[in-house]
Amino acid sequence: MTDLTTEQRDILALVREFVDRDVLPNASRLDHGDEFPETMVETLREMGLFGITIPESYGGLGLDFVTYALVVKELSRGWISLSGVINTHFMAAWMIENFGTEEQKAKFLPRMATGELRSAYSMTEAHAGSDVQAIRTRAFRDGNEYIVDGQKMWSTNGLRAGMVMLLAVTDPDAEPRHRGMTAFIIEKEPGVAHQPGLTVPPQLKKLGYKGVESTELVFEDFRTPAASVLGGADGIGQGFKYFMAAVELGRVNVAARALGVATCAFETAVKYAQQREAFGKQISSHQAIQLKIAQMGTELRAAELMVLDAARKKARGERADLEAGMAKFFATEAAQKSVLEAMRIHGGYGYSQEYIVERLYRDAPLLILGEGTNEIQQLLIARRLIEQNRI
Ligand SMILES: Cc1cc2nc3c(=O)[nH]c(=O)nc-3n(C[C@H](O)[C@H](O)[C@H](O)COP(=O)(O)OP(=O)(O)OC[C@H]3O[C@@H](n4cnc5c(N)ncnc54)[C@H](O)[C@@H]3O)c2cc1C
Incomplete structure (x- = not known):
């Protein structure tokens, strides 16, 4: 992504560093114990991520929706549960900012921006x-x-x-x-x-x-x-009406989470394929593995472009229900396929709790069900496409 601003790059670099340092080494342990990531959530607060899109006048970072989506992708590359902690909060804050009275904005947004109040x-x-x-x-x-x-x-x-x-x-x-x-x-x-x-x-x-x-x-x-x-x-x-408007944002958000999960599956699988040997060579030299890598990488790239397209339209204040729906549908299905392919590339070890793929495999299905199932999503996409192509 070459067209990001310096501010966007800086915050994404900060989140990526946090994910590599604190999240990826600990997420599976917390997942296996079903433990709330208290320390990580404290870091999210310190980074200001609970107020990422809340206007600066209310104490937030005032960043746009594209930045939010990319931050969600980075967090989900580490662990989708972490993005789950801020997602419902983000949607509630967005609703207050867009539909709330001045008193409601003044009462809730400053405390929501710091993460002192979570929704x-x-x-x-x-x-x-x-x-x-x-x-x-x-x-x-x-x-x-x-x-x-x-x-x-x-x-x-x-x-x-x-x-x-x-x-x-x-x-x-x-x-x-x-x-x-x-x-x-x-x-x-x-x-x-x-x-x-x-x-x-x-x-x-x-x-x-x-x-x-x-x-x-x-x-x-x-x-x-x-x-x-x-x-x-x-x-x-x-x-x-208010909830449905937020759900539209939520769809880009879920698509961004899927992008994070698919990215993690891809990176883990490509790395493993270059470490593991079978029949005297790295498994990445076997064509069967290369086909999987090509498929995963291509779908990941397409998903990324669709998420950015929907997020940018939304950030410009344009109608984006079709793009958001398509991004959610495509990216979540790509993530679902990707985690299984990553497991196949890991062979038996993909099934072991020692490797991250096992967690990704359990996390990915939520994305095809949540924020509107992908069946419903396809109905909405079809309705809009027919509307646009009415004879
Ligand atoms: C882990 C998790 C966290 C969640 N968090 C939240 C949250 O924070 N807040 C919140 O409000 N909700 C939350 N949800 C709820 C989630 O959004 C719903 O589960 C989801 O919208 C699907 O609803 P349902 O489970 O009732 O499935 P149903 O609506 O019963 O659907 C069952 C099946 O029927 C299909 N179906 C239904 N109607 C049609 C139709 N007209 N045409 C074709 N197929 C159809 C569906 O696609 C699906 O395959 C969460 C769910 C999960 C699993």
């Missing part, structure tokens, strides 16, 4: 993932407060976060349903499993994406001030 982002429920409009969590108005009742599922950072960007139904009779949904900035006690009206059950056990917790959030008569409606009075009934 989860919660729309999914047990019965409603792809079909977001089917959510049932209700928020009833009661004087100057709302009372929240319902159960959220798969909330990344659900326990340790000090706030949750929450999607709830405020008008169950609205037609279409999404017009009856509102986004709330819910403040909670970080790291506390039980507080009045909110229980965070033990974290969900997962195949990969370990270290960062994914939890349910059980709201029972949880009281939140009316002022916690994102966007104030104008935000009532706008929540679905």
Whole structure:
């Protein structure tokens, strides 16, 4: 990438150095113990990454979305769980910056920029993932407060976060349903499993994406001030729209994570292929291995260009749903293929916990499922392509 600014290069170099020094040597150990990367998260805070896109006037670094995507790629090259710690936070901060009232920006963004306050982002429920409009969590108005009742599922950072960007139904009779949904900035006690009206059950056990917790959030008569409606009075009934706008960013973000995982798989595999010998020569001299390296490298390059294209469009404020969807679809499928190819190149050792490939193999599938499954992604891509090519 030759067209990056000096500022972009400097921050990426800093993150890359951190990943090589602190993340790659420790990520698999933490993953195997499902341990939260406390020290690494502290370094993310020190580097200012929790406020990477938050405007400087609110104490953030004020960097653009392209830089964010490239930082996410670098972090994910080390460990996707680390990018998971900042991703929901980034989306919530972006929503406050773009849709919040001045009071909400002043109240939340400075503490979010330093990472003192970290956010989860919660729309999914047990019965409603792809079909977001089917959510049932209700928020009833009661004087100057709302009372929240319902159960959220798969909330990344659900326990340790000090706030949750929450999607709830405020008008169950609205037609279409999404017009009856509102986004709330819910403040909670970080790291506390039980507080009045909110229980965070033990974290969900997962195949990969370990270290960062994914939890349910059980709201029972949880009281939140009316002022916690994102966007104030104008935000009532706008929540679905706000969340979907953030999901579009999230898709570039997931694509960037996939790029990081694929990069790690590629680099690890190419290195191993030059160290391992079979039949008297390096396995990288065998054509069967070379075909894999060519395939992985080519898809990685294509994925990188697609992610940059979508991120740049988004950073310019242009409509980028098609590019974001394509980048997410292509990059995550490439990552999924790449981790298996890296495992094949490692032979039996790829299956051992001694090598990083085993972790990548468990982490990659999340990317094809999260932030809109790739099946849904293809439907959205097709809808836009047909729209653009209508006869
Ligand atoms: C580790 C992890 C972390 C997560 N973190 C968060 C988070 O922080 N916040 C949050 O809100 N959510 C989070 N999620 C939820 C995630 O976004 C959803 O799991 C995802 O959107 C899929 O929803 P679902 O699991 O309910 O699958 P379903 O919607 O039940 O889909 C099941 C299958 O049916 C297919 N399908 C569904 N509808 C259609 C259709 N119309 N046409 C064709 N195929 C269809 C899907 O593609 C999929 O193959 C997380 C999930 C995981 C696994």
